[in-house]
Amino acid sequence: MRRMLLVFALVLAWIPAGLTARAQHANPDEAAIRAAITAQSDAWNRADIPAFMQAYEDSPDTIFIGLTLRKGFAPISERYRQSYTSREQMGTLTFSSIEVRLLPSACGKTEFAVVTGKFHLDRTAHGDAAKDDGIFSLVWRKGPKGWKIVLDHTS
Numbered sequence: 001m002r003r004m005l006l007v008f009a010l011v012l013a014w015i016p017a018g019l020t021a022r023a024q025h026a027n028p029d030e031a032a033i034r035a036a037i038t039a040q041s042d043a044w045n046r047a048d049i050p051a052f053m054q055a056y057e058d059s060p061d062t063i064f065i066g067l068t069l070r071k072g073f074a075p076i077s078e079r080y081r082q083s084y085t086s087r088e089q090m091g092t093l094t095f096s097s098i099e100v101r102l103l104p105s106a107c108g109k110t111e112f113a114v115v116t117g118k119f120h121l122d123r124t125a126h127g128d129a130a131k132d133d134g135i136f137s138l139v140w141r142k143g144p145k146g147w148k149i150v151l152d153h154t155s
Contacts, residue, residue: 030100044093057148065153083129091123113140
């Protein structure tokens, strides 16, 4: 009986360690996307819109859907600059409940991912953008410059 309890205790001790080890070796594509999201929030919190925009694909086909639809990297970037004109309006950005779903093609190559989550802005001033909390869904594409957002739907 003691031996069985010892084996059971060892198995229980091993399971969380095994799960932790697997979590540390997450898919490199998911890790790259999560790193880009972290870099985005870091840039935002420095009030650095150009660095924040580096996560978006620099293409006329990139789309942002919010209260209106904007198409193209330049119009999306300009929207951020017009809506957040000061450090106080930008505040501090935090993301939560982020889920990354990699979408492998029929041949098994992963070129697209869908990311969902929540955002929160803690700030002392509002400009054109009055919303402090919301949800988002992003479509990411893996291209020559790495993982980039090609579609952002934020509400």
